[in-house]
Amino acid sequence: MLCPRRKRPVKDEDFSAIVVPSMKGHGYLDYTIESHPSKAFQLMDELRHHGLLCDLVLRVTYKDAVVDFKVHKLVLAACSPYFKAMFTSNFKECLASEVTLKDVCPQVISRLVDYAYTSRITVGEKCVLHVLLAAMRFQMEDVAKACCDFLIKNLEPPNVIGIARFAEEIGCVELHQRCREYINSHFSEVIKEEEFFSLTHCQLLELISQDSLKVLCETEVYKACTDWVRWDAEARSQYFHALLNAVHIYALPAKFLKRQLQSCPILSKANSCKDFLSKIFHDMTLHKYLPPTPYRGTKLFYVAGGYNQQSLASMEAYDPRNNTWMQLAPMEQPCSGLGASVLFGLFYTVGGRNLSMQSNNADSATLSCYNPMTNQWTQLASLNTGRNRVGTGELDGSIYAVGGSQGSTHHNTVERYDPETNRWTFVAPMSVARLGAGVAACGGALYVVGGFDGQNRWKTVERYQPDTNTWHHVASMNTARSGLGVVSIDSYLYAVGGYDGQRQLNTMERYNVGRDVWEPVASMVHSRSAHGVTVYHDKLFVF
Structure with a gap:
């Protein structure tokens, strides 16, 4: 017996089966095909290449060239607010089957159209600026960002000024800002390039x-x-x-x-x-009071060497703007008891001693120079004699190495370093030997404060006049100190902490240069000796 074939159901009412819902009552189907968008765009790209279902011709005119691109309005509108507005607003292009784009290179449009369909763009470095300009014009933000990222990554002294000028002209704020930051950070290299000399006087004035x-x-x-x-x-x-x-x-x-x-x-x-x-x-x-000058770049405090069960070679820098420390290139040899100075942006370490199992513990005569631009150290001319726990100061473009010791000999001698000739020369000696003295310049003179001669801990102060090469005593401190820190602020010298022969000190006193008198000021929270001190925005920092 033949049974009649049932018809295939085509409508809901054609189904005779009764669907029994889940006892839980909340079952549903939720299924996503991750590859669907890319497959859809891939198909649309194939249709574009075959000229199928295209509803627009982009006619690109550039100089004498005219190139047509068959595209789908929907795809362009989906990736460009510019084209979306053109095709969905009351512009004449909304219903047009052909749109003309002027003054844009056909090769650039080809790459942007490819990107619209494939989400990928490949551009040679010579074409990046043209693509960026077009991406900005047609509001294709992702492409513009990719171009900016590429240009930022490839900034160099020969091209940065030209790119900065281009970014400013097209209104690309982020790229322009990054170019300015690069110029500021690489100023000494940029000013050697030909582009630098094309700046107008207003642009140069703004830069410096x-x-x-x-x-x-x-x-x-x-x-x-x-x-x-x-x-x-x-x-x-x-x-x-x-x-x-x-x-x-x-x-x-x-x-x-x-x-x-x-x-x-x-x-x-x-x-x-x-x-x-x-x-x-x-x-x-005449060493008149000179107005303070603003800092260029980043002001950092350097801390080099020191002692922690043995001499250290490490170096750190403190950034007072954000209260952070950073590690820098270490010194070539561990060193403690060294002196340090900053001159014309370079950081110098003078003398010291390497107290470690691997060394002979000899007192050092070395002079090392750290360049913050390159994060590298350079060895310069050595002192005429080794100096441990030496005091250092800067005056009139020279570095002074004051006192210190070599073996059991405590020095009253002083040497001066000229960075232009890379030479050390002796100047007039102090009246007494001083190890661990504080040194600072003020009013065209060099002051040496306190110290230790092997037997006596000094409260006396000597002032060196470079024009006459002579030393003179000035008023003594209220407390004898060695291992103290000394800095100058305006017309005052501050003597900070130190050791008085029995204990480390937290006290501080201030010398009035004009009145030739010392007076106590606020004490530190902690007692310190053999520490570092510096000044930033008229505030005293102790390390």
Whole structure:
């Protein structure tokens, strides 16, 4: 017997079966195919390449070239607010089957259309700027960001000014900001490139007016200005005085300023500029009170070497802006009892001793220089004699190494280092030997405070006058101290902590240079000796 074939159900009412719901009453189907969007776009891209279902022709005209691209409006609108507005608003292009795009390279449009369908773009470095410009024009933010990231990653001194100018012209704020940051951080390299000399005087003035400019010494800023003027002296000399006003003139070394006044060809033809610098140089030589100069770049406090069961080679830096420490390149040899100075942006360590199992514990005569731009150390001319627990100070562009000891001999001798000649020379000795003395410059003189001669712990203070190469005693401290820290703020010297022969001290006293008198000031929370002190924004920091 043949049974009649049932018809295939095509409507809900054709189903005779009764669906019994789950006893729990909340069953449902939720299924996502992750590959569906990419497969859909892949199919649309295939349709585009075959010219199928395309509802728009993009006619791209560039110079003498005319190129047509068959596309789908929906795809362009999905990835570009520009095209979305064009095709969904009351613009004439909304119903048009052909749209003309002018002044954009067809190769660039080809890459952007490919991206719209495939979410991938490949661009050579010579074409990136063109693609970025088009991406900004058509509001394709992801492409624009990818181009910016690529350009930022490939910033170099020869190209950064051109890219910065381009970013400013097209309104790409982030790229422009990153270029400015790069220029500030690599100023000494950028000013050697040809692009630098294409800056207008307004652009150069804006650049050197920034305190975020990272330079070792203000001489780099001054030289950048003179080099820029010399590039076209006839046209640019008129801007030199305005540029000098943006240079931190009072931060220039007096020796450098003197040489410029004597031999700078730009100054020889600019009398007003020469008079301006001559007055400042005169104030420097008379050691008048000079106005404080803003910091360039990042102000860091360096802590090098020291002792923790043995001498240390490590070096750290403290950033007072965000209260953080960072590790820097270590010294070549462990060292404690060293002196340290900063001169023209370079950090110098002087003398000391290597107290470790691997060394002979000899007192050192080495001079090492750390360059924060390269994070590298360089060995320079050695002292004439080894000096452990040496005091150091900076005055008139030179470093002074004061006292210290070598073996059982305590020194009253003093040496001066000239960074221009890389030589140490002896100057007049102090009246007594001093180990662990505090040293600071104030008012054109070098002050040496306290110390220890092997038997006596001193409260006496000596002042060195470099113009006469002589030492003079001034008022003594109230407390004898060795291993103290000394800094100058305005016309005061601060003697901080130290050791009085029986205990470490937390007391601090201040010397009034004008009145020649010491007076006590607030004590520290903790007692300290053989520590470091520095000044930042008229505040005293102790390490």
